[in-house]
Amino acid sequence: MIPNRDSGLTKIDSRTSAFAKIKTPRIFSLYNHKNSSISVMFRLPYFWPLFLLSLFILWAPSQVDAQEKQRYQDVRMALSAAGNLAGSSGPQNIIWIEDGERYSYYSDNSQTGVREIRAYSPADDIDEVIFNPADHTFPGTGRQFEFRSFQWSKDFQYLVFKTDFTPMYRYSGISDFYYYSLEDETIQLVAEDAFTAELSPDGQKIGYGRDGELYVYDLTSGEETRLTFDSKENLYNGRFGWVYEEEFGKVQAWEWSPDSRYIAYWQSDERHVELFRSTDYEGQYPEYTEIPYPKVGQDNPTVKIGVVDIETGDNVWLDFDAGDGYIPRIYWTAVGDQLAIVHLNRAQNHLKLYFYDVSDGTGHLVMEEEAEKGWIDVFDFFAGIDDLFFFPPGREEFLWVSDRDGWSHLYRYDYDGNLLNQVTEGQWEVTNVHAVNSDNNRIWYESTEATPLERHLYSVDFDGNDKRRYSETSGRHSFNMGPDGTYYIDRYSNTETPTQVELWTTGNGGEKLKTLVRNRSVSNFIDHFVYAPRELFSFQTSVGQKLDGYLIKPVDFDPDESYPLLLNIYGGPSAQGVYNQFETNGWSQYLAQLGYVIVNVNNRGSGGYGRDFEKIVYENLGHWEAKDFVETVQYLADTHAWIDGDRMAIRGHSYGGYMAALTPVLHPGVFRVSIVGAPVTDWRLYDTIYTERYMGLLEDNEQAYIESSVMAHAGNLDAKMLVAHSSMDENVHVQNTMQMVRAFTDEGIDVDLRIYPPGSHGVAYNAESYFLLHKTYTEYLNRFLKP
Numbered sequence: 001m002i003p004n005r006d007s008g009l010t011k012i013d014s015r016t017s018a019f020a021k022i023k024t025p026r027i028f029s030l031y032n033h034k035n036s037s038i039s040v041m042f043r044l045p046y047f048w049p050l051f052l053l054s055l056f057i058l059w060a061p062s063q064v065d066a067q068e069k070q071r072y073q074d075v076r077m078a079l080s081a082a083g084n085l086a087g088s089s090g091p092q093n094i095i096w097i098e099d100g101e102r103y104s105y106y107s108d109n110s111q112t113g114v115r116e117i118r119a120y121s122p123a124d125d126i127d128e129v130i131f132n133p134a135d136h137t138f139p140g141t142g143r144q145f146e147f148r149s150f151q152w153s154k155d156f157q158y159l160v161f162k163t164d165f166t167p168m169y170r171y172s173g174i175s176d177f178y179y180y181s182l183e184d185e186t187i188q189l190v191a192e193d194a195f196t197a198e199l200s201p202d203g204q205k206i207g208y209g210r211d212g213e214l215y216v217y218d219l220t221s222g223e224e225t226r227l228t229f230d231s232k233e234n235l236y237n238g239r240f241g242w243v244y245e246e247e248f249g250k251v252q253a254w255e256w257s258p259d260s261r262y263i264a265y266w267q268s269d270e271r272h273v274e275l276f277r278s279t280d281y282e283g284q285y286p287e288y289t290e291i292p293y294p295k296v297g298q299d300n301p302t303v304k305i306g307v308v309d310i311e312t313g314d315n316v317w318l319d320f321d322a323g324d325g326y327i328p329r330i331y332w333t334a335v336g337d338q339l340a341i342v343h344l345n346r347a348q349n350h351l352k353l354y355f356y357d358v359s360d361g362t363g364h365l366v367m368e369e370e371a372e373k374g375w376i377d378v379f380d381f382f383a384g385i386d387d388l389f390f391f392p393p394g395r396e397e398f399l400w401v402s403d404r405d406g407w408s409h410l411y412r413y414d415y416d417g418n419l420l421n422q423v424t425e426g427q428w429e430v431t432n433v434h435a436v437n438s439d440n441n442r443i444w445y446e447s448t449e450a451t452p453l454e455r456h457l458y459s460v461d462f463d464g465n466d467k468r469r470y471s472e473t474s475g476r477h478s479f480n481m482g483p484d485g486t487y488y489i490d491r492y493s494n495t496e497t498p499t500q501v502e503l504w505t506t507g508n509g510g511e512k513l514k515t516l517v518r519n520r521s522v523s524n525f526i527d528h529f530v531y532a533p534r535e536l537f538s539f540q541t542s543v544g545q546k547l548d549g550y551l552i553k554p555v556d557f558d559p560d561e562s563y564p565l566l567l568n569i570y571g572g573p574s575a576q577g578v579y580n581q582f583e584t585n586g587w588s589q590y591l592a593q594l595g596y597v598i599v600n601v602n603n604r605g606s607g608g609y610g611r612d613f614e615k616i617v618y619e620n621l622g623h624w625e626a627k628d629f630v631e632t633v634q635y636l637a638d639t640h641a642w643i644d645g646d647r648m649a650i651r652g653h654s655y656g657g658y659m660a661a662l663t664p665v666l667h668p669g670v671f672r673v674s675i676v677g678a679p680v681t682d683w684r685l686y687d688t689i690y691t692e693r694y695m696g697l698l699e700d701n702e703q704a705y706i707e708s709s710v711m712a713h714a715g716n717l718d719a720k721m722l723v724a725h726s727s728m729d730e731n732v733h734v735q736n737t738m739q740m741v742r743a744f745t746d747e748g749i750d751v752d753l754r755i756y757p758p759g760s761h762g763v764a765y766n767a768e769s770y771f772l773l774h775k776t777y778t779e780y781l782n783r784f785l786k787p
Helices: 048-055 075-080 082-086 242-248 520-528 586-593 611-615 623-639 655-666 688-695 702-707 711-716 735-746 767-785
Strands: 010-012 092-097 102-108 115-121 126-131 149-152 158-167 173-181 187-194 197-199 205-210 213-218 224-226 235-237 254-256 262-269 275-278 289-292 302-309 315-317 326-332 338-344 350-357 362-370 397-402 409-414 419-422 430-437 442-447 456-461 476-481 487-494 497-505 511-517 534-540 546-552 563-569 597-601 643-653 673-677 720-726 752-756
Touching: 075 082, 075 586, 075 767, 082 520, 082 586, 092 149, 092 476, 158 197, 173 205, 187 197, 187 205, 187 213, 205 254, 213 262, 242 289, 242 326, 242 688, 254 326, 262 326, 302 326, 302 338, 397 430, 409 430, 430 476, 442 476, 456 476, 497 520, 534 623, 546 623, 563 623, 563 655, 563 767, 586 597, 586 767, 597 623, 623 643, 623 655, 643 655, 643 767, 655 673, 655 711, 655 720, 673 767, 711 735, 720 735, 720 767, 752 767
Parallel strands: 563 597, 563 643, 643 673, 673 720, 720 752
Antiparallel strands: 092 102, 102 115, 115 126, 149 158, 158 173, 173 187, 197 205, 205 213, 213 224, 235 262, 254 262, 262 302, 275 289, 302 315, 326 338, 338 350, 350 362, 397 409, 409 419, 430 442, 442 456, 476 487, 487 497, 497 511, 534 546, 546 597
8 A cells, every 4th residue: 555645635546466576576476465475476356266266275183193284185185275274354445535544444344245345433333334235236337336446535535446457567558547425425437448547635636647748637627638649650748668667666657746636757758668579379370469668778767757737737847868777766746746756777876866846847856865885775675665855745845765875765955955864874874754744753663673573663753753563573563554553453473473464553652542353363374284384583694794584494394304405595696585484485385294304594695684784795796795695504514414405596587687697606515406486687687777776887897797697607517407487578588588598508407497478477377377387396305315
């Protein structure tokens, strides 16, 4: 759930199409949190009903001997049981309404069998139905109304529904939008085949994009007005192309002004960007899809910012040339007619913030930051924070999250660009900002202050004083807070406790109002089925660097036995794979049942440990991560006699696939087996925004690009390697795998290859292919690691 920053509206998109990135994206993990070490990522809409039916069956334990727990019969059963280990996460798709006094959420109606919208008031414990689709049909039809997502009007008397969604890229697609009145319970079609749509802050109009142009629909008159007129093929108003959406995490390329008078928007021109083509090889003559996809060193889309006056129809282009850099974010400030623009140079190590007068398009530089070594973020995908700038209404100040002192902290500026104060400080990281209350002069944030393995909730005054901590139970917490900071929902777990969901108030120093979910069913499940928990560990590498990890021991662990080890990793910049949280991964449980030790580690490059730990990988991806992976398994084999150092494997997907392929060729002889999923194998084959952020520009760092490729070291491979990829992967192109296989072949080295023609970056494209993929992985490990 993402608050709509300045408009007063709140938007929710219950995305079911979540799939991998080169960073384990905002993924839908089939059995764990988004940064789980063992996860699969794909576009769910293609088989969502089948998938839920297959995976989230509640296994009813049969009567068994009290002395012996049930075991998983096969991979399919273990993966399907993952839902029993995850349990319930409580109310879904929460939107705080009425300034945080209530929240709406989804609930499955047991009588109608459909998902309805309800609202709950923490103050008086009243819960009511807001919208039940079973009571409505699409206008002019007998078809029951269905929706993908919705948004509230500012006065919370109307809903705008997104329906009939057809996916395009990771998050985006084409939909129809309907307007619903809570008072008279009427549904009205507003826009067909629109890209995005949003109510104006005053609730009188709906803006939307269609076919590369922007429109506005007047709810009073029922009239549609076209606002832009110059789109062409691969030139869009109010819409991003693939690389902006994928790497800056935004779909809607336009913003209502707080007074509903203006819409500020990006114009994206991709006409000069090279096309990527792919096919699933179906039919007698396969059809190919084409996506403008800029690879390292090639031309990027060009963007500029326009502002259209809804009342007059006048369009003003802001007097700003982004050059070969980026405009990743725009924000309406607390001053009328003033728009903030964030600019990054192409290398993404120099940030500038500008303020523009939208009435005439003129602007000026407010502040800038340049990184000495590393990159500058404008959002944090893995922490779930979409903006690192905050412009509180009613005060000419803004907040910014920066790691300029070595740790990510909040800084407070005035509108002249003067630093007023550093709000938070210490050798820990602010990882999210959950509420900013200008009236109470208070900020609620999440941080790693207790430990990087956990997340906890704090608040502090704007001047940095009176810091308070709210969450006390050890574990990884995630918070969903109302905009005023009064109420919040806390979801957490630790290695011994399955997910707990609680409703809290920050009043009276913090008080729990209700336990929403205890997940006793999870405890009951592991009372009847074998279960292997996470065990946290830490060690120091040969250069004195402390690393945190976890291991999962075999189910029938015997310290006098000898077990094979699987290092299951992701490892990409800013990601973190090890937390103090409950283990819910079905494949991990199956491997533990088969006698494997499963390991993960927060390698250098991971988020949560400060700038120097994370950004040591800058301009040299793969090098430090591989060192840490090797030292982790060697430490464990040296200090645990029950780990067989001659029977070790490494496995990863996406960036993890890159590391699973690179580590064995940089450090031959350590791993006997490598399982590689959808890997980048040469960073020159990946997109500009992601790669150049971490590797720098090709012309400045070409040798490091060469050395970081798997192919440069192909002759060193002495492990058995299994590679899986989809030919329709629009993110990490199968070209990466094909070039790597060619390099191994040229060295006389054979690797095992599995190509799944459909699908996307997750390789698997339906439930059967997902089960088959993990069956293949498991059999491969058994073939080469079992005695």
